[in-house]
Amino acid sequence: MMTTPRELFERLHAPDPPLILDVRNKEEFARWKIEGPQMPETLNIPYFAFIEDEEASVAKVKSWIAGRSRDVVVVCAKGDSSEFVAEILKAHGIASRNLSGGMVQWGRDEIFRPIPTPSPLRIWQANRFGKGCLSYMIARGQDAVIVDPHRQIDDYRDFASRQGLVVRGVFDTHLHADHVSGAPTIARAEKIPYWGNPTDFTGAAFDFVPVQDGARLRIGEIELMPVEVLHSPGHTPGSTCLLVNRGYLLTGDTLFVSGVGRPDLGGHALEWGRDLYKTIHDRLRGVGDDVQVLPAHSSGPLEQRPDGTVAARLGDLRAKNPSMRLDEESFLREAESAAGHAPVQYARIRRVNLGDPASADELIELELGKNECAMSRR
Amino acid sequence: MEAQKTLDARGLKCPMPIVKAKKEIDATPPGDVLKVIATDPGSVLDFQGWIKTSTNYELLQQEEGKDEQGRKTFIHYLRRKS
Numbered sequence: 001m002m003t004t005p006r007e008l009f010e011r012l013h014a015p016d017p018p019l020i021l022d023v024r025n026k027e028e029f030a031r032w033k034i035e036g037p038q039m040p041e042t043l044n045i046p047y048f049a050f051i052e053d054e055e056a057s058v059a060k061v062k063s064w065i066a067g068r069s070r071d072v073v074v075v076c077a078k079g080d081s082s083e084f085v086a087e088i089l090k091a092h093g094i095a096s097r098n099l100s101g102g103m104v105q106w107g108r109d110e111i112f113r114p115i116p117t118p119s120p121l122r123i124w125q126a127n128r129f130g131k132g133c134l135s136y137m138i139a140r141g142q143d144a145v146i147v148d149p150h151r152q153i154d155d156y157r158d159f160a161s162r163q164g165l166v167v168r169g170v171f172d173t174h175l176h177a178d179h180v181s182g183a184p185t186i187a188r189a190e191k192i193p194y195w196g197n198p199t200d201f202t203g204a205a206f207d208f209v210p211v212q213d214g215a216r217l218r219i220g221e222i223e224l225m226p227v228e229v230l231h232s233p234g235h236t237p238g239s240t241c242l243l244v245n246r247g248y249l250l251t252g253d254t255l256f257v258s259g260v261g262r263p264d265l266g267g268h269a270l271e272w273g274r275d276l277y278k279t280i281h282d283r284l285r286g287v288g289d290d291v292q293v294l295p296a297h298s299s300g301p302l303e304q305r306p307d308g309t310v311a312a313r314l315g316d317l318r319a320k321n322p323s324m325r326l327d328e329e330s331f332l333r334e335a336e337s338a339a340g341h342a343p344v345q346y347a348r349i350r351r352v353n354l355g356d357p358a359s360a361d362e363l364i365e366l367e368l369g370k371n372e373c374a375m376s377r378r
Numbered sequence: 379m380e381a382q383k384t385l386d387a388r389g390l391k392c393p394m395p396i397v398k399a400k401k402e403i404d405a406t407p408p409g410d411v412l413k414v415i416a417t418d419p420g421s422v423l424d425f426q427g428w429i430k431t432s433t434n435y436e437l438l439q440q441e442e443g444k445d446e447q448g449r450k451t452f453i454h455y456l457r458r459k460s
Contacts, residue, residue, distance in 0.1 A: 025427040028420075048396050048428035077420060081393040365419075 001086070002098045003073055005109040009129050012036025013308075018073045021061060021096070023047040023085045024103070032103065032369045034075060036129075037301040047081035050088055058092045065094065072096040078104050104364055106130040108152055112137070112159050113308050115294065121225070121245050125294065125309050126155070132298045132371050133179055134310055138244055139165050140225040145217060147171045147242065147250055148296050149182035151363065156186065168224055169193045169217065173252025173296060174239040175200040177265055177346040178371040180363055181353045193219065197231065200238025205355025211240070232283055234276025235261030235373070241284075248292050249314060255280055256295045257303040257312045259374040260323040264339035265346060273335035277328050289315025299374045323375060338375045379439055379455050381413035382406070388417045388445065395421050396428050399456065403435060406458050411438065414454040415445070425454045434459050 003011075011017055013036065020034050020042040029044045043064050050057045065072065072094060076082035079102035089096040099106065107130035115123040122139045128150055136147040137159065144165040146156055160167050169192050170183040184206045187194035195217060198210040213231035216223050228243040235253040239261070242250040253261030260280060263272035291314045298310040305311065317324055326334065345366050352358045352366065385402050387395040395416045403412050414425075422440055429437040438455040445451050 025423045027423055046424070046427050046431075047393050048424055049431050051393065051396050051400050052428060052431040076392070078391065080391050084393045084397075 001090075001096070002083070002100045004100055005106045005130065006111060008034070008073060008099060008106075009036060009109075009111065012038055012040060016070060017041075018071050018097075019043070019065065019068075020075055021045065021072050021085070021089075022075045023050070023082055024076050028077060028103075032107075034099075034103075034106065035301060037304055039301075047076060047085050050085050054088060058088065058094070061089065061094060062092075073099055075099045075106075076102045078102040103130070103368070107367060107369075108150075110135075110150070110152065110155050111308070115248070115292070115309055115311060116307075117245070117248070123244065123248060123294070124159070125311070126150075126159075127298065127308070127310065128179075129298075131179060131367070131369075132300075134294070134296050134298060136250060136294060137165070138225060138227070139163070142166050143168050143224050145169050145171060145224060145227070146183075146186065148173055148176070148252065149186060151180045151182040151185065151367075153182040153186050153189070156182070167192060168219055169195060171195040171211075171217070171242065172201075173241065173250065173254075174236040175350055176253075176353055177342075177350050178297075178373050179367055180349060180358075184353075184355065197238035197240045199233075200236050201354070203354060213240075217242075230283065230287075232279040234263050234272055234279045236266065237272070237275070239279075243287065243291070246288075246291070248294055249284075249287055250294045250296075252296045253373050255284075255293055255317065255321070255324075256297055256299055256374055257293070257310060257317070258299050258321060260321075261297075261373055262338055262342075262375045263335050264375075265342050265373075269335045269339040270332060273332045274328075276335070277331050280324055284314070287314060289313065289318065293317055297371050297373050335375060341372070343369065343372055379413070380411060381455060382410040384413045384415065386415055387421075388415055388449065388451065390416065390418065392418055392420055392424060396424060399425075399454070400428075403456055403458050408458050408460045410458065412456045412458075414456065415443075416452045416454065417445075417449050419450070419452060421452050421454065425456075429456070 020040045022044045074082040074086040083098040086096045086098040110126040110128045112124045124137045126135045193209045195211045215229040217227045230241040232241045232254045263276045436457045443451045
């Protein structure tokens with residue numbers, strides 16, 4: 001018996017979530033674990049404890065379950081050791097399922113959810129729940145554009161073909177540091193434009209179509225859909241928001257539901273922090289309160305709306321988002337105090353996102369763990 | 379480091395390197411050294427964790443190498459105490 005990451009994530013929304021037995025070593029467990037809209041009850045017993053002393057380890061699991069009728073999902077890094085442990089548990093009469101593909105797959109899978117939009121515009125949010133990364137498919141008629149795609153490009157291809165869409169172009173809101181972008185690969189494979197702000201992408205080893213503030217997304221002379229490009233520096237110097245149909249603002253890592261993107265990842269917390277403050281207050285001033293903000297990250301399960309999407313009215317963020325409520329001085333203090341805690345692999349991910357080659361194994365290693373792109377007190 | 383026995387665990391995914399190492403070391407005379415060659419990078423922390431679950435084994439040394447096929451290897455030296 002096994003369960004997929006998508007099934008597990010859906011079950012973490014339900015009233016009777018499963019118990020999670022994580023059998024990785026304690027270092028890996030401490031770094032990154034299964035989270036959902038409801039925090040599951042989790043126990044960490046490494047798989048090698050079952051090899052060394054099966055009886056004692058099974059007894060620990062039994063006393064943890066304590067007669068409750070809930071099933072156990074066993075989790076490891078890649079899904080093999082957890083299968084091994086799930087078999088042992090079953091032999092001892094404990095109902096258990098293996099999380100197929102383990103944390104690697106947990107960090108990879110996405111769920112597409114529709115954002116309510118007026119016809120003929122359609123927008124779907126792809127929630128890569130294990131990492132807290134959000135990407136978007138925007139469509140008008142048959143034409144679709146993907147924004148901030150992750151490297152599982154077949155997920156987008158399959159989704160587009162199920163919806164009868166043709167992907168015409170890909171856009172990255174900025175040079176990502178927490179995950180490997182799928183945009184260069186999609187653009188090359190489908191021979192479609194890859195749009196990006198030249199401040200972030202100059203020097204890239206691949207072709208991209210530079211877009212500046214005020215531009216519209218065009219293929220040749222044809223404007224695909226009503227998308228306005230808004231340069232929003234701060235998280236990165238080339239960060240860009242997309243205003244779709246004057247009703248939806250794809251904010252990338254500039255503005256999140258409960259925070260803002262960290263301005264310190266480039267090592268210039270104060271300077272980029274000032275830019276970010278200007279961006280969220282001055283540059284977004286002309287964008288109306290009723291516009292829906294669609295961010296590139298979710299900072300936690302609490303940001304989900306009842307329909308499962310992560311979005312908010314800009315007016316609500318102006319009133320309630322703690323980072324938007326700060327005056328400039330406190331904002332910069334917070335930016336500075338967040339500095340210096342970036343995961344070590346972020347510099348390498350940026351280089352890969354500029355076209356540096358990387359092996360399949362390295363890509364998996366680089367992407368382990370949750371994103372740490374939000375500015376917050378830590 | 380000198381080893382009396384070598385276990386080739388290259389290409390094996392977890393949990394197999396430890397499943398096999400456990401079997402092998404239990405069949406090793408006390409005091410002898412078992413060398414385990416693995417290719418799974420996760421084996422480094424996992425062998426450290428596993429050894430701590432037992433009072434009867436020691437992890438003498440861990441090193442990285444490359445095999446003749448150019449694969450990165452992770453080598454673990456274990457000793458059974460009694």
